Amino acid sequence: MKYLSSILIGFYLTSAGAASFCTNYELPNNYLKMKSETEKSIDAFANNKVIAAQADGILSKLITAKSPFVTSWYAKGNFKGKSEEDVAKSWRQYFARSFLLMKYPQGDAKIDAEIEKLVDGLLQSNFNKSFKDQMNKNFSTAKILAVQTINEMNLPQNKVIIAKINSIKLYWPEHLKTARNKAIPLDLIDWGIAYDPLSNEINIGLNSLSYSNDETIMAVFAHEIGHAFDPCRWGAFFEGPWPFEKVGQCLRSSSSVGAKKRDDSKLEAFGKAGKLTPELVAALKANPTCNKQAYPPKGIQADQLPETFADWFSAEVISHYKELDISKLRPDLCDESTLVEGSSYPTNRLRQEKIYYSQPKLKSLLKDSTENSYCALK
Ligand SMILES: [Zn+2]
Structure with missing residues (x-):
């Protein structure tokens, strides 16, 4: 349930440097009402x-x-x-x-x-027709823009990635009894938007009401689409080396967000103590960027590459949106609440400044001339 911690909505507003619109940020009324x-x-x-x-x-x-x-x-x-x-x-x-x-x-x-x-x-x-329509419309646009983005990247695996993107669907739970994620009802209530690799669907939860405008909803969907081929999922669903390796190395560096690696120092001990099955230990070792529910537990560093890559892809995708009003893009990242220790995310401020606002097209919309920390594909 790592996705749960992704929705940490607070009221901490900030003006994080010249290129921030955070002072204008307010949570949408229908979200507050829902809560x-x-x-x-x-x-x-x-x-x-x-x-x-x-x-x-x-x-x-x-x-x-x-x-x-x-x-x-x-x-x-x-x-x-x-x-x-x-x-x-x-x-x-x-x-x-x-x-x-x-x-x-x-x-x-x-x-x-x-x-x-x-x-x-x-x-x-909460999932009334107008909300569902708005979400469905933005999801369709996000998919079209994601396909366009991948096409322009001209990767050896373009075709398979595009096929994957085109087959992603939204999953709207309607009744607890038949919902996929029914085991923990409170989680179902508390869900945001999260990609499910096994069904290739994006789960929609009530916290998705926190995203205030089309730009942001599209960017969040693009982030989730990115999880379909992030470094963790790549090996399970695609052939050949991960085509975003250079981006990944850049995201790890301190000039970008400094995405942390998973801390495996307790892995063997957890295995020996029977907290993890031998299969899970082997799977974790074979997939060093994957974070599973059982490992790393809270407090031990999770790998930050999947989340930062998904943000990077989202920034690429949203830069293709012709009507983009940059001042509306992802105000949710203005929340400066402290993350749980070992979080799979870097701070929101880093995500906003070093990933979204560093994307060249977005940067030019911001008329930002500060030093660039952009991670280029090639
Ligand atoms: Zn994510």
Whole structure:
């Protein structure tokens, strides 16, 4: 679920040098509305009869068993002076978010039905026709521009890459019960936009409402399209050496974003301790730029080449968009929240300045004459 951390929306605005439009950045209203309504819906879910009965029953069992888990939850909660009812409500919220919405199905038909009702309701109310139309339109344009971009690159593998791009589809989850990513309902609610290599589809989640305009949505789709042939996926789906090797080396350098390599220092130990299967250890070793769910875990450096390459490709693609208003491009990268340690992304500021704003056409639109850190293809 590395993609989850890609959507770290905050309110930290900045003016990161001359070529930044960050001071104008505001999250779209429909996104903010979705976030607050989602919170309200989860609160209501946690307090509905079926869910509250389950939560309360478990709490009293844990209290009877003098569970250290509940003692520590209570100690952290700062409940001094609060009524029993308030404590119970907090517990229900915690229980809903940390347990019931973290695993589906739960195995209890009544509870599963409530979880389905919650998630389906949120999907249906937010993925309305006008939003879907806007996303579909921008996805089509992003694909056309991506094909054009690859054509101009004249790579030995042009044909296969273009065939791959043309076959990418969007995946809109509609019902939890049938959704591909249903195992963790809270993740389904919290998804942004993420490429799924196995189905060759781009998963759309509710956080996609955070992208405020056509330029940005197109650029985000172009980024996801880039993941179809990033250094991690290349070996599994294409023949021959990765044709963007020179770009990759440049993205690794300090003149560009300095994309970090995956830290494999714990790999053997994890394997020996049985935390990773021998197959996974072998697969990780064979694919040094791939980040898997089991490795590297939070806190250990993930490889940053796939994400920075996807940004690089996105910048190439969006530079082909004739009506581009550069001031609207990816204001989401204005968010300066701290990344999790070992993140597969460099900072947003680096992504914006060293990748997007360094692309020659975008740079000329910015009338930016500072030193160039652009990574050229050849
Ligand atoms: Zn990405």
